Amino acid sequence: MKAYILTDQGPAMRETPKVPPRQGQVSVKVEANGLNRVDLAMATGALHGARGGIGTVLGSEWSGVIDAIGPGVEAFKEGDRVMGASASAFAEYVVVHAAHVLPVPDAMSFEDAACFPVGLRTMHDAIASAGKLQPGQTVMIQGASSGVGILGLQIAKVLGAKAVIGSSTNAERRARLVEYGADLAVDSSDDGWVDQVLEYTNAVGVDLIVDQVSGNVVNPNMRATKIDGRIVNVGRLGGTRSEFNADLHALRRIHYLGVTFRTRTLDEIGEINRLASEALGGPLAAGQLKMPIDETFAFAQVEQAMGKMARNQHFGKIILKH
Numbered sequence: 001m002k003a004y005i006l007t008d009q010g011p012a013m014r015e016t017p018k019v020p021p022r023q024g025q026v027s028v029k030v031e032a033n034g035l036n037r038v039d040l041a042m043a044t045g046a047l048h049g050a051r052g053g054i055g056t057v058l059g060s061e062w063s064g065v066i067d068a069i070g071p072g073v074e075a076f077k078e079g080d081r082v083m084g085a086s087a088s089a090f091a092e093y094v095v096v097h098a099a100h101v102l103p104v105p106d107a108m109s110f111e112d113a114a115c116f117p118v119g120l121r122t123m124h125d126a127i128a129s130a131g132k133l134q135p136g137q138t139v140m141i142q143g144a145s146s147g148v149g150i151l152g153l154q155i156a157k158v159l160g161a162k163a164v165i166g167s168s169t170n171a172e173r174r175a176r177l178v179e180y181g182a183d184l185a186v187d188s189s190d191d192g193w194v195d196q197v198l199e200y201t202n203a204v205g206v207d208l209i210v211d212q213v214s215g216n217v218v219n220p221n222m223r224a225t226k227i228d229g230r231i232v233n234v235g236r237l238g239g240t241r242s243e244f245n246a247d248l249h250a251l252r253r254i255h256y257l258g259v260t261f262r263t264r265t266l267d268e269i270g271e272i273n274r275l276a277s278e279a280l281g282g283p284l285a286a287g288q289l290k291m292p293i294d295e296t297f298a299f300a301q302v303e304q305a306m307g308k309m310a311r312n313q314h315f316g317k318i319i320l321k322h
Helices: 037-043 117-130 147-158 171-180 193-200 215-224 246-252 266-285 299-311
Strands: 002-007 010-015 025-034 061-069 081-085 093-097 101-103 138-142 163-167 184-186 206-211 225-233 255-258 293-298 317-321
Touching (some): 010 299, 025 081, 061 093, 061 117, 081 117, 117 147, 138 147, 147 163, 147 171, 147 266, 163 171, 163 193, 184 193, 206 215, 215 225, 215 246, 225 246, 293 299, 299 317
Parallel strands (some): 138 163, 138 206, 163 184, 206 225, 225 255, 293 317
Antiparallel strands (some): 002 010, 025 061, 025 093, 025 317, 081 101
16 A cells, blocks of 8 residues: 655655555555644654654645554444544555544535544543633633644534634634634734734633644733633644743642643543544534534645645645545
């Protein structure tokens, strides 16, 4: 089968053996892929948790049809339309533990389905589990114009948020956030964004910030969060290091949590997927959760798709169609 592999000369399409599923695994004929920031990092040789390096099949998000079932798998069968977030996705077939697999709604295309797995589990875990959102509370998504961020705005609304605020430093993308659930959109590179959030929340701040940016928004985030509020660190698009105002943290009594899938066990991932599917499967099938597809490339054009991702000029998802 063809797969996009990191070689000692860089990423390249190569032939590689198709392997059968083992205990607890399924084999999926991939029909579409969604691109994610982690794919760019791994294409340079960076590790993502325990995986990465020369010989790695790149890619992290897919949709397709199960073509074989390993021993012990009971939740799925051959022919099921499925989607998932897992390693080695940029290939004609992916073999993955069933814990990573979610069903695709009947009326949804494979291209649309490939938009959701990473965002669904990431944002449901951040907002509902780590963020402990309650109906009627206010939420801010830092980095809301990313694919995961766009989905986060909508998930917060589906889960009962009274108001949702999104940030983007790009004016054109920021203007589009209202199409996906944002009640207020701010520019986090503008020194006045915290004042805008406080004015919108009657000077108390938001109940929850889901932060995909980090870097220089860490301290302003605490100013924009209400006393005894929560901040969930999901991503570090703005940098992995920053000055941390420990006194402001204490003064605001902020619950500051970090989340990642890099250190999750299979059982933990399975439970996260179960909770996300239970809460969001209905809204997803009903069309309440939407993702704009910026551009679709053929699988053979994966290098062009990765180049577009690297230029950071898209809104929504970049898709590979097999």
